[in-house]
Amino acid sequence: MSSPRRDDIARDQGPVAMNFELVAERYSGRIPYLPAFFAKAVALLGLSKESTVLDLGCGTGTLSLGFAPYCGSVLAVDRSASMLSHRRETPDNVRFLLADINAVSTLPVRADLVVIGMAVHFFEKEKLIPLLSAVTAPSAAVLICGTTISKRTPWFAQYARLRARHSTLKAPMDVYGRARFAGTEWLPGRSLRAAAPRPFSARYLLEHALSYPSSVEGILEDKDGFERELERVLQSYARPPHHAVGEIVSWGLEYRRG
Numbered sequence: 001m002s003s004p005r006r007d008d009i010a011r012d013q014g015p016v017a018m019n020f021e022l023v024a025e026r027y028s029g030r031i032p033y034l035p036a037f038f039a040k041a042v043a044l045l046g047l048s049k050e051s052t053v054l055d056l057g058c059g060t061g062t063l064s065l066g067f068a069p070y071c072g073s074v075l076a077v078d079r080s081a082s083m084l085s086h087r088r089e090t091p092d093n094v095r096f097l098l099a100d101i102n103a104v105s106t107l108p109v110r111a112d113l114v115v116i117g118m119a120v121h122f123f124e125k126e127k128l129i130p131l132l133s134a135v136t137a138p139s140a141a142v143l144i145c146g147t148t149i150s151k152r153t154p155w156f157a158q159y160a161r162l163r164a165r166h167s168t169l170k171a172p173m174d175v176y177g178r179a180r181f182a183g184t185e186w187l188p189g190r191s192l193r194a195a196a197p198r199p200f201s202a203r204y205l206l207e208h209a210l211s212y213p214s215s216v217e218g219i220l221e222d223k224d225g226f227e228r229e230l231e232r233v234l235q236s237y238a239r240p241p242h243h244a245v246g247e248i249v250s251w252g253l254e255y256r257r258g
Contacts, residue, residue: 023216024082027060029207033147036194037250038066044192045113045141047071054111054135056101057119061087063145067115068094075109077101102127106134117145120177129184142186142255144177150195153246158233163209166218176253186255193251199243202230
């Protein structure tokens with residue numbers, strides 16, 4: 001499997017505290033995980049109908065719902081009641097739990113796989129590592145996941161600069177979890193990547209930008225102006241019916257006990 005590419009996602013070294021209540025109803029604007037991502041992950045990790053999956057920082061349950069058909073059960077945990085209330089569905093083998101990962105020492109599960117989707121940078125290292133020891137089987141894997149617009153998309157740099165002007169982030173985030181797992185028994189291992197083209201409109205990119213707590217407040221101050229700037233960004237790349245093509249990339253990085 002090919003590895004996540006550095007030009008697809010930025011990384012950082014520090015914990016991040018954000019309020020997701022404002023973006024919960026807009027979270028559907030996030031880039032969806034590609035179906036091929038789940039198929040590749042299941043093959044890579046040997047997931048089966050006997051497996052138990054734990055989804056930490058599950059948000060609206062995108063990863064939980066994606067892995068549910070391939071495993072026996074999923075426990076999905078998030079600290080935001082608003083995020084959990086905006087989940088699309090609850091399959092019979094998925095249970096959602098309201099809890100703050102930075103405030104609990106255990107969870108009612110013995111997981112074979114822990115998945116964390118674009119959320120590991122919200123967890124405190126001194127809380128996360130002991131929690132993983134308490135809730136995983138000895139042979140368990142942790143899969144750090146993400147899905148986004150690839151930076152190889154021709155118009156991405158312009159879109160990123162436009163979003164950055166409205167963002168409160170001052171440094172990149174530890175998206176791959178390398179800072180969180182450094183010096184612990186959890187070592188980085190195999191990785192996977194799935195990519196596919198898709199059309200993007202200015203309205204879609206507006207909804208995407210509004211799904212991030214770091215930029216939502218700044219954009220809402222002039223939402224119409226932001227959308228007009230997006231239209232100008234995409235104008236040179238538009239194809240009938242007035243959409244610009246970009247690339248979606250869904251990726252995963254596996255950690256296992258050394």
